[in-house]
Each structure stands twice: as structure tokens, then as C-alpha cells.
Amino acid sequence: MTRVLTVEGLTTSFPDGKDRLRVVDGVDLHLDTGETLALVGESGCGKSMTALSIMRLVPRPGRADARVARFESADGTKELLDLPVPAMRRVRGAGISMIFQEPMTSLNPVARVGRQVVEAIRLHEKVSAAGARDRTLELFRLAGIPDPAARFEAYPHQLSGGLKQRVMIAMALCTRPQVLIADEPTTALDVTIQAQILELLRDLQRELGTAILLITHDLGVVNELADRVAVMYGGRIVEQGGREDVLARPTHPYTEGLLRSMPARSQPGEPLPEIAGVVPPPHTWPPGCRFASRCPRVLDPCAGAPPDWVTVRPGHTVACLAVAQDRVAS
Amino acid sequence: MLAYVIRRLAYGALVVLGVLLFLFVLFFTVATPDDIARRALGDKATPEMIDTWKANHGYDRPLWPWQDPSDNLLVSHYTSLLGFDFGRSDVDDAPIGQRIREGMGPSLALTVPMFVIGLGLGLLLSLFVAFFRETYIDRAGVFLCVLGMSVSILLYIIGAQVLIAQLLRWYPISGFDPDPDVVARFLILPIVVGVVSSVGSDVRFYRTVFVEESSRDYVRTARAKGAGELRVMAQHVLRNGMIPILTRVVLAIPFLFTGSLLLESFFGIPGLGSITVDAIRGNDFATLRVMVYIGALLFVLGQVLTDVSYSLADPRVRLE
Numbered sequence: 074m075t076r077v078l079t080v081e082g083l084t085t086s087f088p089d090g091k092d093r094l095r096v097v098d099g100v101d102l103h104l105d106t107g108e109t110l111a112l113v114g115e116s117g118c119g120k121s122m123t124a125l126s127i128m129r130l131v132p133r134p135g136r137a138d139a140r141v142a143r144f145e146s147a148d149g150t151k152e153l154l155d156l157p158v159p160a161m162r163r164v165r166g167a168g169i170s171m172i173f174q175e176p177m178t179s180l181n182p183v184a185r186v187g188r189q190v191v192e193a194i195r196l197h198e199k200v201s202a203a204g205a206r207d208r209t210l211e212l213f214r215l216a217g218i219p220d221p222a223a224r225f226e227a228y229p230h231q232l233s234g235g236l237k238q239r240v241m242i243a244m245a246l247c248t249r250p251q252v253l254i255a256d257e258p259t260t261a262l263d264v265t266i267q268a269q270i271l272e273l274l275r276d277l278q279r280e281l282g283t284a285i286l287l288i289t290h291d292l293g294v295v296n297e298l299a300d301r302v303a304v305m306y307g308g309r310i311v312e313q314g315g316r317e318d319v320l321a322r323p324t325h326p327y328t329e330g331l332l333r334s335m336p337a338r339s340q341p342g343e344p345l346p347e348i349a350g351v352v353p354p355p356h357t358w359p360p361g362c363r364f365a366s367r368c369p370r371v372l373d374p375c376a377g378a379p380p381d382w383v384t385v386r387p388g389h390t391v392a393c394l395a396v397a398q399d400r401v402a403s
Numbered sequence: 404m405l406a407y408v409i410r411r412l413a414y415g416a417l418v419v420l421g422v423l424l425f426l427f428v429l430f431f432t433v434a435t436p437d438d439i440a441r442r443a444l445g446d447k448a449t450p451e452m453i454d455t456w457k458a459n460h461g462y463d464r465p466l467w468p469w470q471d472p473s474d475n476l477l478v479s480h481y482t483s484l485l486g487f488d489f490g491r492s493d494v495d496d497a498p499i500g501q502r503i504r505e506g507m508g509p510s511l512a513l514t515v516p517m518f519v520i521g522l523g524l525g526l527l528l529s530l531f532v533a534f535f536r537e538t539y540i541d542r543a544g545v546f547l548c549v550l551g552m553s554v555s556i557l558l559y560i561i562g563a564q565v566l567i568a569q570l571l572r573w574y575p576i577s578g579f580d581p582d583p584d585v586v587a588r589f590l591i592l593p594i595v596v597g598v599v600s601s602v603g604s605d606v607r608f609y610r611t612v613f614v615e616e617s618s619r620d621y622v623r624t625a626r627a628k629g630a631g632e633l634r635v636m637a638q639h640v641l642r643n644g645m646i647p648i649l650t651r652v653v654l655a656i657p658f659l660f661t662g663s664l665l666l667e668s669f670f671g672i673p674g675l676g677s678i679t680v681d682a683i684r685g686n687d688f689a690t691l692r693v694m695v696y697i698g699a700l701l702f703v704l705g706q707v708l709t710d711v712s713y714s715l716a717d718p719r720v721r722l723e
Binding site: 128130162164166180182183193228 | 536537618619620621623624625626627628629630631638639642643646716717718719
């Protein structure tokens with residue numbers, strides 16, 4: 074396994090009067106070939122912005138900065154945030170592809186879906202129109218789209234949500250990217266379709282060796298697909314580790330609360346446990362731990378400075394002062 | 404789609420019949436034939452003169468069918484206009500049909516270039532400022548647009564005539580000559596004024612459409628698959644933006660035939676706009692009836708055209 078994506082100190086900010094509001098604040102993550110890293114968190118925690126920052130698609134006037142945003146592409150190492158625009162364009166859709174939450178609106182409504190995939194192929198490879206068409210039909214088959222030749226000519230509104238997401242996946246994988254960023258790929262779909270799409274992603278990953286950065290708030294999806302999990306809260310990653318470790322032995326108080334509040338894990342007849350309070354908006358974030366105001370284990374210095382990383386077991390790290398004290402004590 | 408168009412045209416025919424009824428009430432019962440005659444002949448006209456004038460123009464017949472089923476003004480109002488038999492002017496007895504045929508050429512020579520240049524320039528400028536949305540280029544563009552659309556067209560007309568025609572003497576102040584070698588000299592100034600006066604509001608509208616389209620999910624998808632900004636604009640944003648823009652543009656196409664009231668009368672272009680303005684000034688009710696009728700026909704036509712163009716531009720729209 075080789076490292077394909079390394080991100081260190083990723084910060085995404087939007088102007089807010091004289092200051093800049095950081096919605097992503099110092100995120101570190103990495104991705105190896107063929108593995109799936111799930112980035113988990115509530116709405117507004119910055120997980121989608123993290124994905125858009127890696128793709129350099131943060132909407133204006135937002136800005137992404139990072140100490141390291143390194144991508145090992147087929148033709149050499151690239152610092153994504155330093156690449157000139159045309160070179161970045163060659164990375165998008167070729168080395169790193171992305172699929173989005175809303176298949177309903179993510180395809181151009183006035184263009185035939187086949188053409189949209191053909192466009193994606195021909196943006197990156199010199200192929201004839203007929204060649205690109207054949208490739209598209211092949212990708213449609215691979216993505217489990219029935220009757221590819223007929224679907225090629227369809228407009229997005231003529232396809233179901235699941236089929237549209239399959240078209241998006243075919244489009245994202247048309248150039249065999251090393252990294253696929255899937256931003257809530259199943260959130261807008263029915264439960265049965267969700268399972269099919271997850272299975273498709275798993276099959277394609279096995280076949281193509283693509284590394285997947287899976288962004289989701291659905292811990293069920295994490296359980297299905299992820300090798301490793303990074304839990305995000307308030308613009309920072311608070312816990313990171315293997316799927317089994319994080320889901321079965323959560324260590325950060327936020328992850329613990331999140332897992333406790335899953336309906337599948339609660340007692341029948343009892344009200345669902347919840348994390349007290351609400352997610353604070355970015356401009357009220359304290360300099361220290363963002364979870365301090367809701368944390369059952371909060372200590373005096375928590376809100377003061379960002380907690381250091383504690384390694385609880387190999388490959389499983391947590392940013393929490395309370396956890397650090399436990400370990401000193403034991 | 405054909406069935407839809409036929410049905411829409413049938414509805415349109417009803418609208419036109421209604422407009423004709425309204426016209427009749429307005430021009431024959433609110434302003435009676437006596438009023439029309441008195442306006443045409445002046446205050447000193449004797450009752451005999453008025454009767455002769457009415458007889459000459461056919462206004463001496465009874466108004467309603469129940470007064471005389473075989474010969475009355477209402478029926479002849481409908482039959483003559485619907486049969487495109489426009490009769491003669493109330494003022495100078497000239498045949499209105501021929502006058503309109505002659506006026507159409509100069510009107511189209513003015514309005515068609517104005518429309519094409521205005522549309523092209525408007526789309527280009529709006530794509531340009533939308534491309535630079537949220538920057539000072541965009542803000543300066545919007546400021547200029549609002550400034551441009553806030554100034555009355557009369558100021559543009561008079562300003563252009565004084566500055567370019569009178570002081571710089573580049574082009575004639577007004578006039579028209581159908582000779583193809585010189586006709587452009589007379590048309591350039593009104594075309595420029597027409598384009599400048601309308602481009603501000605057009606650009607502002609198109610820009611709003613394009614900026615809104617630029618923030619759509621499918622645009623993000625296009626960027627995510629590696630399309631450059633120019634390609635995103637030309638391939639994705641423009642095509643989707645054309646759908647709302649068509650409503651405004653296609654509805655205007657039929658009215659190219661009726662010319663421009665202000666530009667033609669100020670620049671002395673003998674088109675349908677001038678004819679209409681002259682008819683209003685000269686109390687030429689016969690001509691005005693025809694112009695309103697033509698306007699109604701063109702409006703109905705424009706609406707059907709808009710629906711058809713919708714279905715061509717947007718695969719989600721099906722006319723049934």
C-alpha cells in the first residue's frame with residue numbers, strides 16, 4: 074500500500090468582517106491506495122468543506138490553506154494547493170474525482186447523461202467521440218446501469234435518483250482516479266438503493282484500487298464501507314483510527330456520545346440518549362476544544378488551548394485532555 | 404406539440420377577438436364617429452361638413468347589428484380587420500395597408516440589427532461580469548448597468564444627436580434613405596442609441612440568471628470533473644441560463660415588425676413606429692385601430708413562439 078493523499082494543517086476560512094472565520098481548522102488526514110477513510114461528523118462540522126478544499130472547489134470568497142496537501146499522482150507528486158490552475162484542472166476528475174450528495178441536481182439538466190460522461194473522458198484523454206461513447210457504455214455497465222445504450226441518450230430528469238448516482242459514479246471513475254471523494258453519496262437515496270450504491274462503490278474499489286474518502290454522518294454507512302474513521306467536530310478532527318477501534322472502543326467524549334445516540338444501540342422503550350446542547354456556530358468556537366461546552370468530562374483548561382493528540386493504541390489517536398489525564402493516571 | 408401549438412393559437416384567436424371588441428367600444432362608442440369627424444375637421448366644421456365626412460369614411464352607418472343586421476359598423480370593424488382590409492386613413496385618405504407595407508422595411512432595418520447586436524452584446528457582457536462575480540469588475544459592471552438603465556432614452560437620443568451628429572458631424576441628425584449604399588449612415592446612430600439604452604437592464608437581468616446558474620450543483624460537478632471556467636460558462640451555464648432568458652427575448656421578436664416609437668420619430672425613420680406616433684398626434688383613429696390590432700396579433704404569436712422555444716431549449720418541458 075502506498076500513500077496517495079497526505080493533508081496536514083488544512084484550514085479553510087471565509088472572510089468575516091476584518092477577521093477570517095475558520096470552518097476547517099487544522100485538519101490532518103492521509104489516504105492509502107485501495108483503502109476507505111470515513112470522515113464523520115454532524116452537519117456544519119466542516120467535513121464537506123474539507124473535501125471541497127482538497128479539490129480546490131471552495132466557493133468564493135472562501136480560501137483553503139495547508140502545510141501539506143500532497144497527492145501522489147500517476148505522473149509525480151503534486152502539492153494540490155500550490156498547483157497552477159491548469160494543472161489542478163488536470164488533477165480534478167482524472168487523479169481525484171468527486172461524487173456529491175444530491176444526484177438530483179448534480180447533473181446538468183439540459184444535457185444527455187451520456188454526453189456528460191463523454192465530456193469528462195474527453196477533458197482528460199485524447200479519444201474520438203465514438204471511442205469515448207464506447208467507454209461510457211462500458212462504464213455504465215460497470216456501474217450497474219441497465220440498458221446502457223438507451224440510458225446514454227436519457228436526460229437526468231428521466232432517470233431515478235439511484236440511476237443518477239450510478240451515472241455520477243461512472244463519470245467519476247471514467248479516468249480510473251487514484252482517489253474518489255464521495256460526499257454523502259447515499260444520503261439522498263432510499264435505503265435499498267443506498268445498500269446497492271455502497272456495494273457498487275466497494276466492488277469498483279476492489280476492481281480499480283481507488284482510495285475513497287467517504288464523507289458521511291451515517292455511522293451505518295461507515296460500518297459498511299470504511300477501513301479507517303476520522304471523527305470531525307467543529308472544524309477539527311477529534312478522533313482517528315481503525316473502524317473497529319473507533320466504533321467499538323470510542324475514546325473521545327464526542328464519539329462516545331455520537332455512538333450512544335445511535336438508535337440501533339439504545340434500549341427498546343427508552344428515550345434515545347442525546348448529546349446535551351447544540352453544535353456551536355463557527356464564530357463562537359473557543360480557541361481550545363470545540364466540544365468543551367457540551368462535554369460531560371470537561372476540565373478547566375479544555376477551552377483554553379487545542380488538546381494534543383493522545384495515542385490510545387496503534388493507529389488510534391484522540392485529541393482530548395480528559396483522555397490524556399486518564400492515561401497519565403493509569 | 405403540433406396539437407399544443409394549434410390549441411394555443413386558438414386561445415390566441417379568442418384574445419384577438421376580445422381585443423377587437425375592446426377597440427370597438429373604445430373607438431366607436433367612447434369616442435363616437437361625431438367626435439372623430441370633429442377632430443379631423445376642426446372646431447369650425449358645420450354639421451353638414453361633419454355628415455359628409457362621416458359618409459365618406461363609412462362612419463354614418465349604425466353601430467350595432469341589431470340596428471341594421473346587413474350594414475353596421477361592428478360587423479364591418481371585425482370583417483375588415485380580420486380580412487386584413489385596413490381601409491383608408493382618417494386624416495389623409497391614404498390606404499393604410501400600403502402604408503404599413505412600406506413602413507415595415509425601415510422599421511425592420513432599424514430593429515433587427517438593434518435586436519441582434521443588443522442580444523449578442525448583452526449576453527457577452529453579462530457572461531463577462533458573471534465570470535468575475537463578487538469582484539470589483541462585477542460590482543463596477545452592475546453599477547454601470549444601473550446607471551445606464553436609470554438614464555431616460557430621451558437623453559441618449561438628444562445627447563447623441565447633439566454630440567455625434569451636430570458637433571462631431573459624423574452622422575446625420577435624422578432622416579432616411581432606402582438606397583442600400585447610404586442607408587447605414589442614417590441607421591447607425593439610432594441603432595447605437597437603442598442598444599446603449601437597453602443593454603444596461605438586459606445585462607443586469609442576464610447576469611442575475613448566470614450568477615444564479617453558476618452556483619448550481621451541476622456547475623460544481625463540471626468543475627470537479629476538470630472543466631475550465633470558460634468551458635463551464637459556455638457549455639453549462641449559458642445553456643441553462645438561456646431558458647429564463649428566452650422568455651424575455653423571444654417575446655420581443657414579433658415586435659421587431661412594429662418598430663420603435665421614440666427612435667423612429669426622433670430620427671425621422673418612416674417606419675411603423677413613426678406611423679403610430681403620427682396617428683396618435685393626428686387623431687387618425689383608423690390607423691390606430693390597425694396598429695393595435697397588429698400589436699395584439701404579434702403578442703399572441705410571441706407567446707406561442709416562447710412556449711415552442713422553451714420546449715426546444717429545455718428537455719424537461721414538453722408541450723402537450
